[in-house]
Amino acid sequence: MQNQSPDLYDVVIAGAGPVGLFLACELRLAGLSVLVLEQAQDPRSPLKQLPFGLRGLSVPTCEAFHRRGLLEDIAAAQRASSGAIKSAAHWMQQTRRPAGHFAGIQFFQDDVDVAKWPWRLPTPADAAVAVDMQTLETVLAARACSLGVEIRRGVGLTTIVAADDDVTVQAGSETFRGHWLVGCDGGRSTVRKAAGFDFVGTEPEFTGYSVEVELADPTKLHAGRNYTQAGMYTYAPSGTIAMVDFDGGAFHRTEPITCEHVESVLRRVSCTDVTVTALRLAATWTDRAHQATTYRKGRVLLAGDAAHIHSPLGGQGLNLGLGDAMNLGWKLAATIRGAAPADLLDSYSRERHPVGAQILDWSRAQVALMRPAPGSRALKAIMSDLIETRDGATYFAERVRGVSLRYDLGGGHPLVGRSAPDFEWRDGTTVGERLRRAKGMLLDFDARAPLQALAGSWDGRIDYVGVDVKNRLGLNAVLLRPDGIVAWASDGAADEEGVAQAASRWFGALRSD
Structure with missing residues (x-):
């Protein structure tokens, strides 16, 4: 039966992924009423678990979690599964400590000159944190529930009606109302489409595959990341493979992924006659890079993949979305409480849109190096030489780890717009x-x-x-x-x-x- 007089929440959030959950926590810290609606009935998914669900958290993300008391919970969950994480992450099995990669070109921590970052002080947020998506969502959901966030699962939005004072959301036979609606509902966001946001960018050059397979002869593939005449593949024995096929994204979500198809693509990309005997898990993705032209339309806002999509190369997407949530939460809360300057909420899109645009270009640049073309291979060789230098490794570490993040807030001091140093008082607090x-x-x-x-x-x-x-x-x-x-x-x-x-x-x- 349709709800005839739905409760009015301060904020309704579409999407109970990490971005939606973290935003909900931020809003509850200000005492607001928050409803999170999630289309999936079950938050668990094989693609959120190891190995495909593994994500590295950037410095700004770790700082945000540290500043809200979440980093300790996430680190504890990480320690509990550290063996499985190390096994799933082929780069962790190297003798040198990796600091990241650009289009698969590895750079290492001992090449990074941290003296180039004069406004940083030692902080727990500097620790390298890798966590699977399911664990991260579990930690964030537990925190949200402890703060009093209402989470409804199995509820997918169908239509929204935005008025001057509120937004009405229809989900099946149910109706929900909020003073504000935030779409954190992913790259195919219903909120973004229903609210009429412009979503512009570039179309894909490849179909990416993440697969778990059984191979007749696993030794035919080289472990680690490999570039070939036809594309690129990453192999973690005995059967975890990520690969890209430069087909213009033609196969992404167009046909069922069969064992025969995976074998055909793998043979072409790896340039071997490898045989796939069983397909246990498979998913596709592309390098399509699009971004909403603004993150706000009236009382509807976007965050995370709903606002921007790009290839998962380098693992920037999750961190970008969590940065959106941290930036938006306190601004929306202050606006709702009536304690904000008139243009405070508009500064969310003004600050975060350029950050998203930069990440999309970072993704496009990696794709340019990965193309199976002589020019790309020549450029990759030059880039490899650059990354091996101390200045090169430091630059790429700044970008990949998010250390260079700075909002344009005006003012003459070089620290303005940057993340605050983690000053420590005499009593040990920071x-x-x-x-x-x-x-x-x-x-x-x-x-x-x-x-x-x-x-x-x-x-x-x-x-x-x-x-x-x-x-x-x-x-x-x-x-x-x-x-x-x-x-x-x-x-x-x-x-x-x-x-x-x-x-x-x-x-x-x-x-x-």
Whole structure:
């Protein structure tokens, strides 16, 4: 029976993947009512488990989880399955510690010059974290439920109607209402299509395959990542294979994936007469790269794959989506509470769209190196030489690990727009731990009374911390947004006017006494 008078939630989120769940947690930290609707009845899937569900978490993602007290839970889950993760990740079995790859060209941690990153301090978020999608979703779902998020599974959206004050969602025979709707429902997002977002980009050059097979003679394939005259394949004995076939994406979701078809593609891509005797698991993907032209239309917003899709090369997609959630959560919450500047929510798309566009181009550049063409092979050889240099490895590590992320917030200090250093106080607590309330912070290392009074003018929207730290990096004071991004920094005399302007930009008007 249709619900005639549905409850009105502050936010309805479509999609209970990592992005939707993390966003729901962020909103509940602000005390908002949140409903998450997920089309799949069962959150478990073989493609979310090892080996195909394995994902590496970037530095910004680890920082976000550290700042919300989730990194410890994820790391514990990682330790519990570390043996299986190492077995599934062929790059972990090398003698040198890998730092990432670009189009399969490996670079290593001992080549990376961390001295090039002067605004970073030691932090738990620097640890290399690899986790399978099912474990990550389990941790995030548990946190969401503990915070009071309502999750409804087996409920797929069909239509939405956006009004001036709310959004009505139809899912089968049920109706749901929210002041806001956020589409975190994947690359084929119903929310994006129903709300009429423009989704533009480039079409695929290849069909990618992730398969678990049994082989008659596994020794015919070389372990690790291999480039051939016809494409590229990665092989982890005894039967885990990822491969790309430059067919323009023709086979993706067009026909059933049979054992015979996989064998045919594998023979062509590997240039061997390998025989597949059984197909246990198979999925296809492409390098189609599209992005919504804006992430907001009225009361409807997009995050994660609903806002941008690209090939999974380098594992950037999950991290990009989680970054969307961290950026959006506190801004949407402040807007709903009425404590936000008028354009705060628009800054979500303004900040995150360029980050997404850069990742899409990063993906396209990798595809250009992977093409089975003489020009691409020549370019790959040059790129390999570059990555082996210290400067080259450092540059690629910055990009792949997300260390270079910086929002254009204006202001003259080089730290503004970057992730805050994980300053440590004398009592052992750190910035990451003190951000778990998801509030702004004014760090005043010289404990100046005017700055303390100024912070108090924002009605508890900013926590004032007037205590020195073990290493202040030459700074006197730093203003942090709730997501841990530096909004203002000073390495000189107290600048009350500067910090007041920055605080007003992100936290709204001063209290009127």
